[in-house]
Amino acid sequence: MVVEDVADLDPLSLRERFGWWEAGGRLPDGAGESAWLGVVQALTMSLARELRYPEEAVEDLSTAEFDRFLRLADEVLSFLGERELMGGHEVLTRRLGLTFALAASALQLPESPLAADRVVRQVIAVVTPERLAEAERLSPGWTRLDRAEILRLRHLKHLIRLALDLRGHLTDRDAAAIVSSWHSILSLLP
Structure with a gap:
C-alpha cells in the first residue's frame, strides 16, 4: 500500500494503518514534521480512543492486537524522535497520552513499552x-x-x-x- 499523504491513512482501519507501518510503510522522502505529525495522530488517536472507550469501539481488537499496536506506536514515536522529526518533549508527551489510555482501559499489559x-x-x-x-x-x-x-x-x-x-x-x-x-x-x- 502506497501512502503519499497522511490523508491516505484516513479511510483505513486501525489494523490497516498499523499494518502499513509494520510492512515498512513510510511517507515519501522530504515529508516534513507536520506530515509525520499527521501519521502519529492517525495511528495514536484512534488507538487511544479504542482503549479509552471500548463501549464505542469501531474495531473489535484483541488484547494481543492492542499490545502489538502499542508496541508499534512506540516504534513510530522512536523513529520520529531519532530522526528529529518530533522533539523529545513531544515524543514523551505522546507516549504519556497512550499510557493514560492504556491505564484507563481494562487491559493488563505490564510488559508494554507504554x-x-x-x-x-x-x-x-x-x-x-x-x-x-x-x-x-x-x-x-x-x-x-x-x-x-x-x-x-x-x-x-x-x-x-x-x-x-x-x-x-x-x-x-x-x-x-x-x-x-x-x-x-x-x-x-x-
Whole structure:
C-alpha cells in the first residue's frame, strides 16, 4: 500500500494503518514534521480512543492486537524522535497520552513499552534533581525570563502534572515516591 499523504491513512482501519507501518510503510522522502505529525495522530488517536472507550469501539481488537499496536506506536514515536522529526518533549508527551489510555482501559499489559511504570521512568530520567533545582531557582522571576526558558519551565510542569496523574497506576513504589515528591514544585512553575 502506497501512502503519499497522511490523508491516505484516513479511510483505513486501525489494523490497516498499523499494518502499513509494520510492512515498512513510510511517507515519501522530504515529508516534513507536520506530515509525520499527521501519521502519529492517525495511528495514536484512534488507538487511544479504542482503549479509552471500548463501549464505542469501531474495531473489535484483541488484547494481543492492542499490545502489538502499542508496541508499534512506540516504534513510530522512536523513529520520529531519532530522526528529529518530533522533539523529545513531544515524543514523551505522546507516549504519556497512550499510557493514560492504556491505564484507563481494562487491559493488563505490564510488559508494554507504554505501561505506566515504564513511561514514568522515562519522565523521571528527564525530570532530574538538577532540572528541578534549576526550576526552583528560576521560577520566582519567571516573567522576566526569555521565551525559551519559560517554555522549558512549562514543559517541565506539563511532564510533572502528567506523571502525578499516573501515580495511581504505578506498581513501582520508588517511582511513585519520586513523582509524589514533585508535587510541591508544581505551584511554582508558570
